[in-house]
Structures are given as C-alpha cells and as structure tokens.
Amino acid sequence: MKRNILAGLTALALLASVPADAEPVRAGDITVEQAWARATVSSAKTGAVYLTVRNSGTQADRIASITAPVAGHAMGHETRRDGDVMKMQEAPLTVPPNGALEMMPGGTHIMLMDLAGALKPGQGFPLTVTFEKAGTVQVPVTVGKPGAMGPE
C-alpha cells in the first residue's frame, strides 16, 4: 500500500515537471490560455510572457498582480512606437467584458523583472495571476525559442 502511494507521488512529481500543454485555466468568468515566454540569454535580467485572457462576464476584470518563481517581480507592459524606437512602459492589464486581452510580441505583455536565470526553450514554470474579480489562478508557461512570435 505504502509502495503504491509512493509510486503515485512519483508519477505526480514527473507530471508536474513536464511543461503543461496549453490547457486553458479557468476562474469564474475568466479563462487564461496559451501562456508562453521567449527564451532568454543567461545575462538577461528581463523576459516576457504572453497569454490570452478571455472574459465571458458582463463586467471588466483586471490583473492585479503577477508572480513567478523565475523572476523577482512581474508587471504589465505595453510596447509603443516612439518615432523609430520601440519603447515599453508599464500598463494596466484590463480584460473587457465579453472580450479578450490578447498579449503578443510588439504589444501588451507581462514583463518578468530580475530573472533568476536564463529561460530555456522547452522549460516550463508556473505564473500566478491574481484578477481583481475572478481571483487567483496558476497558469503553466512554456518557454519557446529566442525571438519566437507565438506559442509553439
């Protein structure tokens, strides 16, 4: 009996270490899908996560906080063209009612600050996202290639 429990726990641990394959995560009216990050070089202190949040409710919701074990802190960012230069600045992550917030390279994204180490292609990590209304969800993030333009 004890053996079986141990075997079960081992299987669970193995499952947890495999990057989850883009299963949508739901909380209330909110669905989070396709969370991915770009690979980074080891000297990089920042990285970007992209995901899509769908809201089936009649009220807007907003991401209040984001944490990840691979980063010191994380925040919403948007990329804007300023003349010939692309600049990033902090931005609210609002999900419109009966709509979606779609993050993508060159647009809105989640900036990971103070990375503990390089994000390697194929690696996975959990992102904890707290919505003002829907509450907290844990979203599996898969790391794509450097410069990837979408989830693989």
Ligand SMILES: [Cu+2]
């Ligand atoms: Cu950014």
